[in-house]
Amino acid sequence: MALNEGACRFGLWWVHVAWADDVVHRVRFAKTGEEGAVPPVVRRYIAGQRVDPASLQSTAAADHAPFAAIYRAVREVGYGSTATYGAIAAQAGTSPRVVGTAMKRNPTPLVIPCHRIVARDGIGGFTPDIGIKRALLRMEAGERRIFSR
Template sequence: MALKSGACRFNLWWVHVDWSEECIHRVSFAKTGEEGPVPPAIRAYCTGSIRATPPLKSVATEENAPYAAVYRAVCRIPYGKTATYGEIAQECDTSPRVVGIAMRRNPTPLVIPCHRVVAKGGLGGFTPDISIKSALLAMEQKE
């Protein structure tokens, strides 16, 4: 299983991806980067060319991975929709705080669309910058 690395743009940010043919291992955002190979579904998603979550497998949803149940629940949030930390917590029989910790530790945002998990009274957080979450939600809510 050879690991590949590459990057593409999402608005003013670079999306860095470490992946193999089988699954995505890491997705991160940075202000700098250099164009490189990424799975076509991620590139299409970042340009708004597809109106769906990239249909890729994440290492974080494997059965024994920490927070796997939370990540699988988040993957069921439809494109263009949101759910609260509390709603995901209830579905997974845990607390909203645990959901927040899982979202902060999500190694594969976009594949596990943590930007769709919002606070009861607002956006909640997003690493490295809340503007990315806002831009992702805005892109998904365009008709």
């Protein structure tokens, strides 16, 4: 199957996805977009259903050894739960700061659920907007009003 591209609305943001079959090449958050095709599991996840986009595959870190172990560990934290940068670092055999850098450069958020990685005390960061991370976590926690609060 050829490379697909499409976007889906998520609150004030748009989720742009580029994928082929069930391997996702890129996920990107932007303030603009236009309704289009995205993988079904992504659309349902964004709509608040309890499905996990981490069930898809990602091209991330295919040949990037240091980050590969980190991304693998991150994918193991399931829907609705979280892990700290430190815990992921311990599991991947690296340091918490490297985990932070790996999360920032994550080419496929949602598929590699970097929003589930939080600071020891606090939420940690998120690019391009911390509000997205908050919304996702609230959504996975089962809250219905996930925006602006």
